[in-house]
Amino acid sequence: MRPQRFWRTFAVASVLAFAACTLPAAAQAPDREAVRRGEYLFNAGGCLGCHTDVKGGGPPLAGGRALRTPFGTFYGPNITPDPDHGIGRWTEADFIRAMREGVRPDGAHYYPVFPYTSFTGMTDGDLRDLWAYLRSVPPVARPNRAHEVKFPFGFRPLLTIWKWLNFTPGPFSPDGTRPPAVNRGAYLVQAVAHCGECHTPRDALGGLDSSRLLAGTPDGPDGERVPNITPHPETGIGTWSAADLLDLLKLGMTPDGDFVGGSMGEVVRNTTSKLSDDDQRAVVAYLRSLPPIENRVTRRQNTPE
Amino acid sequence: MTRVWFGLAAIAAVALVGGFAVAEAQTGAAQQIAQRQDMMKANGQAMRTLTPMVRGEAAWNQQAAVQAATTLHNSARQIPAIFPEGTGPDAGKTDALPSIWQNWADFQAKAKAMETESAKLLELANAGDEAGFKAQFPNVGRTCGGCHEHYRAKRN
Numbered sequence: 001m002r003p004q005r006f007w008r009t010f011a012v013a014s015v016l017a018f019a020a021c022t023l024p025a026a027a028q029a030p031d032r033e034a035v036r037r038g039e040y041l042f043n044a045g046g047c048l049g050c051h052t053d054v055k056g057g058g059p060p061l062a063g064g065r066a067l068r069t070p071f072g073t074f075y076g077p078n079i080t081p082d083p084d085h086g087i088g089r090w091t092e093a094d095f096i097r098a099m100r101e102g103v104r105p106d107g108a109h110y111y112p113v114f115p116y117t118s119f120t121g122m123t124d125g126d127l128r129d130l131w132a133y134l135r136s137v138p139p140v141a142r143p144n145r146a147h148e149v150k151f152p153f154g155f156r157p158l159l160t161i162w163k164w165l166n167f168t169p170g171p172f173s174p175d176g177t178r179p180p181a182v183n184r185g186a187y188l189v190q191a192v193a194h195c196g197e198c199h200t201p202r203d204a205l206g207g208l209d210s211s212r213l214l215a216g217t218p219d220g221p222d223g224e225r226v227p228n229i230t231p232h233p234e235t236g237i238g239t240w241s242a243a244d245l246l247d248l249l250k251l252g253m254t255p256d257g258d259f260v261g262g263s264m265g266e267v268v269r270n271t272t273s274k275l276s277d278d279d280q281r282a283v284v285a286y287l288r289s290l291p292p293i294e295n296r297v298t299r300r301q302n303t304p305e
Numbered sequence: 306m307t308r309v310w311f312g313l314a315a316i317a318a319v320a321l322v323g324g325f326a327v328a329e330a331q332t333g334a335a336q337q338i339a340q341r342q343d344m345m346k347a348n349g350q351a352m353r354t355l356t357p358m359v360r361g362e363a364a365w366n367q368q369a370a371v372q373a374a375t376t377l378h379n380s381a382r383q384i385p386a387i388f389p390e391g392t393g394p395d396a397g398k399t400d401a402l403p404s405i406w407q408n409w410a411d412f413q414a415k416a417k418a419m420e421t422e423s424a425k426l427l428e429l430a431n432a433g434d435e436a437g438f439k440a441q442f443p444n445v446g447r448t449c450g451g452c453h454e455h456y457r458a459k460r461n
Contacts, residue, residue: 224459243360251443252450257352259446265454269447 031132038133041126043274044192045119049266050076062086062140067113068222071206072149074113082139095131096124101169109159111147112166112206121172121191166207178289181278185286188279189214193271198226198263201295214290216297224262225297232292245284249273334396341387341401344380348449351376359442365435374427374438377445381423384416400458412456419448 042048053064053076062085063078080086087095094105102109102116110116122130152158172191174183189195200208201217215236216228228236237245240255247253252260252268260268275283351373357363358370393403405412422445429438 243362247356251446252453253352253356253446257349257356259449259453261450261453261455261457262459264459265450268450269454 034129034132035136037126038129038131038136040274040276041122041130041192042133043271044188044279045130046193046267046271047079048270051079052076058142059140061134061137062142063144064142069113069206070219071111071113071153072147074111074147074149075145077144078140078142079134080137080140080142081135082141085141085143086139087134088139092128092131095134096127099127099130100171102163102167108156109163111149111153111156111159112162115194115197117167117208118191118194118197120167120169121187123171126192162205162207165205179285181282181285182289183286184279185282185284185289188275188283189286193283195229199229212293212295214287215293215295218297221263227297228293228295229287230290230293230295231288232294235294235296236292237287238292242281242284242288245287246280249275249280249283334392337387337389337392338397338399338401341392341399344383344387347376348380352446352449355442359439367430367433367435370430370438371427374423374430378420378423378427381416381420381448384419385413388412394458402456402458405456408455412452415448415452415456418451419445422448 048060050065050067051061051063052058053062056064058064059080061078061080062082063076065076067074067076078086081088083089090105097103098105098110098114099116099119099122101120102112102114104110172187174180174187178186196208196214198220199214199216200210201212201215202219203209214229215232216226218225220226230236231238233239240248244255248260249268249272251273252265254260259265272280272283354369354373358365388401388405390406393399393401393406395403422441426438426441426445429441
């Protein structure tokens with residue numbers, strides 16, 4: 001290193017160090033309120049489900065849950081703050097970029113099995129709170145399992161094309177002509193809770209079909225049938241009352257007195273039942289405001305796990 | 306020659322008895338599955354009776370509450386027994402998943418949870434404690450979903 005360059009670097013470093021020392025202490029200590037808000041978003045986002053190997057008895061958020069898709073089997077990675085196996089070396093900016101743009105800290109694209117296509121809609125404030133919460137969980141040194149991606153999807157640069165076709169980054173913008181509860185519900189359904197990732201049908205390349213938003217599909221994750229949740233009277237939830245929908249979100253109970261199982265059972269337990277009453281009502285208001293789409297999702301014959 | 310006839314008769318007899326045994330096992334499984342499905346339908350009916358009352362859409366009716374809670378509680382007590390091994394999807398048309406028998410202790414624990422929560426519900430119904438009953442109702446419901454999440458083929 002040439003002396004001149006050394007002194008320039010030294011000067012910059014000194015200024016940065018001075019700035020770091022003089023910042024108010026509160027800005028550096030984890031903000032307890034942010035962590036609390038982040039935990040709420042963490043539940044609303046259902047992060048636990050994919051990032052925990054429940055079947056294998058894995059520790060929370062240490063990764064490992066398998067998600068079978070037509071493009072291969074993906075394993076949710078460790079998102080605890082472990083420096084080697086988790087995201088301990090990430091900065092807040094890395095996290096926001098991952099969620100908003102679907103890009104890893106090293107610049108590679110994520111597979112859209114990580115639903116950044118939805119999370120991109122989250123506000124900066126919410127992403128910062130969620131980050132604060134993720135920093136607060138105990139680190140777990142559990143190595144990640146490599147995805148088993150089918151040919152030719154293992155070639156990540158192909159994702160550039162996929163994203164160009166199917167991904168519009170940017171935070172959710174509320175519609176000023178609609179009631180605040182409907183906008184709040186839209187934000188929760190579309191961005192945070194990413195309901196459309198399962199409830200919206202996909203095209204041959206795995207992109208969400210935005211013309212059939214939340215209209216259901218027989219080809220959900222793990223081959224499960226995912227119902228139409230638009231207010232279509234015969235094929236959707238058009239005959240459900242607001243109270244019926246609230247009972248579904250709170251308890252998983254359907255109007256015929258049955259209780260949902262499978263993935264939605266997990267979503268109810270981990271996510272929708274943990275939303276505040278106001279947010280549950282907002283989700284219901286939004287779903288009931290959707291254009292009804294006729295799409296009968298028929299059940300596949302005998303397809304256990 | 307007689308010996309040959311005896312031999313053939315013996316083989317025929319064994320085959321016949323064996324055939325009956327298989328047929329009986331199949332009918333047994335089919336009956337078991339049908340019985341379970343009837344019971345689950347009765348549970349759904351009990352829930353449909355209780356829901357409007359719990360929501361306040363229908364007037365509180367203690368007699369109906371006791372009856373529905375009794376149905377739920379009786380079902381819960383029977384659950385492990387009416388899921389004997391060999392009555393999964395290999396034996397007939399059922400949504401019961403094979404994981405039930407791979408995780409039998411957990412399945413039993415989940416049935417027990419429903420038994421405990423429905424017992425409390427029935428007690429509150431018998432006592433005529435309307436507010437307590439309404440507060441307990443979701444706890445019973447969660448035990449239904451808690452089991453379906455792991456042990457019933459996805460259908461909703």
